[in-house]
Amino acid sequence: MTYLPQLKIPATYMRGGTSKGVFFKLTDLPLPCQVAGPQRDALLLRVIGSPDPYAKQTDGMGGATSSTSKTVILSKSSQVNHDVDYLFGQVAIDKPFVDWSGNCGNLTAAVGAFAISSGLISADKLVTDGIAVVRIWQKNIGKTIVAHVPMCNGEVQETGGFMLDGVTFPAAEVPIEFLNPADGEGALFPTGKVIEKLKVPVELIPTGELTATMISAGIPTVFLNAEELGLCGNELQEQVNNDEALLEKLEAIRAYAALKMGLIDKLAQAKERQHTPKLAFVAPASDYESASGVLIKQSQIDLQVRAMSMGKLHHAMMGTAAVAIASAASVLGTVVNIAASHTHNDTDIEHNSSSASKTINFGHPSGTLKVSATASCAAKVNEQAKLQWQIDKVMMSRSARVLMEGWVRVPDIF
Incomplete structure (x- = not known):
């Protein structure tokens, strides 16, 4: 032949x-x-x-x-x-x-x-x-x-x-600027809410719901509280990736978030869309040992974030997810913003009716990463109207x- x-x-x-x-x-x-x-x-x-x-x-x-x-x-x-x-x-x-x-x-x-x-x-x-x-x-x-x-x-x-x-x-x-990173024409929060309850089967979560922020900035991402998932938020790869039951649960939750965000029409379609949305869980800052054995102290970071990528816990942090983290942190009331506020006073955030900016240093399995975001929003039409936030720019350094x-x-x- x-x-x-x-x-x-x-x-x-x-x-x-x-x-x-x-x-x-x-x-x-x-x-x-x-x-x-x-x-x-x-x-x-x-x-x-x-x-x-x-x-x-x-x-x-x-x-x-x-x-x-x-x-x-x-x-x-x-x-x-x-x-x-x-x-x-x-x-x-x-x-x-x-x-x-x-x-x-x-x-x-x-x-x-x-x-x-x-x-x-x-x-x-x-x-x-x-x-x-x-x-x-x-x-x-x-x-x-x-x-x-x-x-x-x-x-x-x-x-x-x-x-x-x-x-x-x-x-x-190599400094990188992500300009107006919100998905599409600027739908920063695809469900229209900065924080909400994501409904899931009681087989996954006994309460049948999870506190969530679903955002499309950098990459569509659903942020959850580690505690509600039965996690601490300082887990390393081995602790998550060697737990098949946990991986299956997180993937199933990701599918429900994808459906809620309008990224898929049926739950089964999530299997063919592994790259997005990302699922990440957050926790207030605490001491932990990174994958390289370095002690990360609570005083060094504003919060902890762990993110799933293609069904596994990422060894550090995806750049696009870091954009989502910075974006969510800059908007008051999100899951990320609330987690960061436990140890990070919002006095450094310049909030008014039209703009906000924030720089945070978050912990991930391999160490820490500093990111900053500048956000703006349309003025309220009336007191009942919600602010329509958009992210103007996210900055971080890579190599x-x-x-x-x-x-x-x-x-x-x-």
Whole structure:
């Protein structure tokens, strides 16, 4: 029997924040894969090594976790006043599908660097030494992100002294701005409420309800109180991911939140939408030991947050979920805001009838992360009308670097 040789496709393997992924220029993909569809999905699945019933992705570039089973496709931007279009694909590990429903905030930190190094940014927009400002159009969610990429001697500077919890080694700091990150046309709270009771079966929660904030900023996310889930909020990966009953319960709750948020029409559809919404649980600040053995003291943080990604507890924090955390923290009365207020006085928040801003430092399994958000709202029509909040900007710093570049090889699937 005669077999075709492998395809050889230019690609770069990069770390961005606490994630890793395979980066492609759109024009380097085989022609059938330069447009959305089953052939593109099939290619990316094979690149990453999915679906893998062993959940190891041994025969591909994936790392068998949600943080390392990712792909990025970049092209010159088709949008006015933008430099590059960024499309993110979250590849399932043991199932044959690529989820295009959301962004990856961590890999966003690598987008600007890859775009510059790949010649996607006009030379007149770059600097020899200093900071290059790259305006990114995030195609999955239709939002603008601004990356501030350090450059030295005309090239991207990747090395530096910036430490990011969840990443072992230091690198150059890359500040990221997420502009107007609310979903769609600005539906920050898709149910119209900043806090409410999420109805769930009594088999999941004996009371049949959970206090929840459902927000679409950065990525659709449902925030719950750890205590109501029977958790402390300072759990590490092993404590959650080795508990199959807990994972099944959290996934079932996530499905009810997806239905409530209007992201799916039937509960069963949640299985095909693993990337969104995210489920996160929060708790007031307390002392805990991070995954690296470092003691995080209550005085260092404003609250604790743990987030689920693709059915497992994330080892640190997704960048998009950090956007949601900052956004929710900046609006009074949300589950996140209330948890933070236990140890963080809101005197540093400038609240009036039209704006609010807040910077918080939250604890996650690998350490801490500082994020800030600026929010605004329409004035009340009358005293009974509710304030319509929107998030103007969320800022955080990440880091990124190239791990390997050249070609990725896959069997010919065409």
